[in-house]
Amino acid sequence: MDRLMQDLAIRGENIQRIYDYFVGERFLVNRRYQRKLVWSIEEKKAFIDSIRKGFPIPLILVAEINFNDQKNFEIIDGMQRLNAIISFIEGEFDLDGEYFDLETMAKTKLLLDSEELIQKSPKMDRKVCTQIAGYNLPLSIYSFEGLDKIDEIFRRINSNGKHLSKQELRQAGATGHFAQLVRQLSSKVRGDVSAHDRLLLNDMKNISITSRDLPYGINVDNVFWVAQGVLTREYVRNSRDEEVVADILAYMALSTKPPSSSEILDEYYGLSLIGNELDNRFQEIESAVLKITSEVLSRQFVHVYDELKKILNISGQTFNRLLFDDAGPRIPRYFQILFLALYELLIIENLNVSNYKGLISLLSNMGSSNMNLGGGGGRWSARERQNNIAAVAGIIKTEFVKRERRDPAIDSWITQFENILTQSYTEQSLYDFKQGFHRLGDNGDFDDALFQKVIKTLTAMANVGPNIVGYVIIGVADNDVAAKRVEATYGTSSTVFNKFHITGIQGEAAKYKNGLDSYFQFIIQKIASMPISEADKNQISRNIKLINYYDKSILIFQIESRNEPSLYDGKYHIRKGPNNEPIPPEEYPNLFRRFFV
CATH class of the missing domain: 3.30.950 (Methyltransferase, Cobalt-precorrin-4 Transmethylase; Domain 2)
Incomplete structure (x- = not known):
């Protein structure tokens, strides 16, 4: 404990100093364990209002590391708060209809003069802006020799689940091959990809999931899950999309097809213990991913995903519109059934779509007529999922033909190309x-x-x-x-x-x-x-x-x-x-x- 206290320095840093750190590219985000930027405009405004009124705010925890030949601060807890502060200062949103006065701080005045920042009107009273700039943020800086400790610290901070959703808690600090593959593929589907795990906080907003109220990043309404009616905005915000991806990957990787439940997902991520040993499911899924390899599973997943997007694009309909008479909200199990039916045909049976119009005709209203699900809550049995997958695959197989050669990567360029475009932002x-x-x-x-x-x-x-x-x-x-x-x-x-x-x-x-x-x-x-x-x-x-x-x-x-x-x-x-x-x-x-x- 004494050693920990020696490594942990707690100090107050005013917002002007924090902004200087930001402009100097000192703040880092490690996407291997950090959640994405998801705060709504209302949450950002509420946080800035607390600062304006002088209310206390939670501790911001960073780890001091060497990066690009300088001392940088890797954010362990407080990324959303820091982003809200920077966003407000740079005029990306107002507070009670007023914008931060850029002439308040030396750095923002310099950027204003060089036209790197633009002053928006009406301006907030300079006295209030000065109070905000002088507000002391509680900053805790942790120094250590090994980077592996960050994962454990992050998970322990969020272990009570108050800050993170269930899936975010599973991913927090998870270093297994399965967890990493879920994170990477989920990012590819959402579109918030980056070429490297460590990014400057300065670059994060370009790939953040935002609403139409914020003029940057990726509009949540354009994310595949929301645009297709598979998941709501709030579900994406809480990383429910990663749960869907995890369920699909487990089916693809394991020879004995598993049931699906929140408890089973916990086991895949090593959160369940038998005595002092990890649950067998964790060992099983890790061995399966190592055996098939993350690269092959990723190529197979993206190939099926690309084909599904192509089908929807040709149909001119969203997923929900195609499978149901109405476009009301549905449980994501319907998506899993169709995705895995396509997986069975495209990957396991090595087939190609031969007639898209015929396939689309067969898929029309299939969710109502050919997918038989129970209540949709709790545990989803392996038998029910397999029976539905087999039924759908059997119906649509008539519109497929044998592929001439086995290489599921050859058509997987729709998602990969989109990911390349997005990565260029950072x-x-x-x-x-x-x-x-x-x-x-x-x-x-x-x-x-x-x-x-x-x-x-x-x-x-x-x-x-x-x-x-x-x-x-x-x-x-x-x-x-x-x-x-x-x-x-x-x-x-x-x-x-x-x-x-x-x-x-x-x-x-x-x-x-x-x-x-x-x-x-x-x-x-x-x-x-x-x-x-x-x-x-x-x-x-x-x-x-x-x-x-x-x-x-x-x-x-x-x-x-x-x-x-x-x-x-x-x-x-x-x-x-x-x-x-x-x-x-x-x-x-x-x-x-x-x-x-």
Whole structure:
């Protein structure tokens, strides 16, 4: 206990100082155990009102760690509160119709003068803003040698369940393979993905789940579960979507199909003990995931999910509208039944959909006529679930044919592409987007300078460090104006996803290269002529993909850093944010140290 007290420093930090830490990129969020940003606008306002009135607020707990060669604070408890403070200061919401006066603090005044922040009106009284800026937050800083202690601290803080939902409590500090796979796949479905587990708090708002009242992040109404009528907003907020994903994965992974209940989910996460030993279900699910591998289970899940999204997209209906006469709320077990019926056909029996219209016709009103569920509460027996899955699979199997080759990853690009787009919000240096390679104009020349820049960008991405993967996506316009120019040039409309305007390259391929096959071969030949190493040429050519995103054709360039830096035209470049910068010779030792030390 004495050692713990030595490692734990409790101090007051005023909000002005906290904001300085934020601007200095000192706060980190570890998504392996932290919940997503989910506070509503009303909760944020209520919290700021407590500060304005001088009421005491709960302790904020952070862990001091080394990150990117500086001391950073990894948030263990208090992420929602810190985000609410930053959001209010930066004018993302008002309090009683008034906005924080940016001239109150030195840092916000500097950002206001540089136009990085914009003052909204009407402004709150400067005296009140000064009181808010001077409010002392109770900040507890924990220092330690091993990072593994953070998980245990986080779980113990939330062990009474008052702050977290049941599923969030299960995931808090869970390090098992099953728990990690559930978290990663759930994030892919929601769309709040990130390339790495540790993120700056500054980047979290770009992938937070928000309402239409907040002008950033991912609108909860657009999240698959809510948009399709499978789960309510509140269920997503409380991570009930992760329970559905966990139930589905357990079915996929285990040879003896399990029943479903809250208690069984606890056991999967190692929350149930027999004596001092973990419950057998925890050992069983961990062994099953290790045996099949997380990678294979992930590919299989995403393949089925993509196919289901494709079916719904072609039908023009939501999940609930397709399966029921009305679109009223339904228990998510209906979703599990259809998803796992598709899994049995697509993965286990290695089939492909042969007739989408026929399949959609069979699925119409199936929830009312062919899915027989009990009350929907408590324990769901393994027999009832299996009987429903088998019945649905048997009915719709007539619209499937045998797949020529067994590779469930080949069609799994709808979700993966959307995840790449979302990840770019938090990892700008590793993602870049272009609408195409032909100039939008009368002559439509191929833009050689742009192509060269793309290849240079890839080498710069590879120089960020070892074990890095970078992407350049062709077929995504910068904005609505550019998307409309593409439409005017090629007669193809764009698809909007998360503020990205997806135009595809099928228009320029048809107009200038007689189709996608010739276009693709032309690109491969261009890569061979670039002033880069043979190793990089081979890798870029080998990994380039032409994928379909609904009715759009997208070209994806990918590079993985090798065991040494990459050259472009005899020079080294580095990616800083969205820009390529040459590396001066005096920085070469630091560059090579990234790869060899």
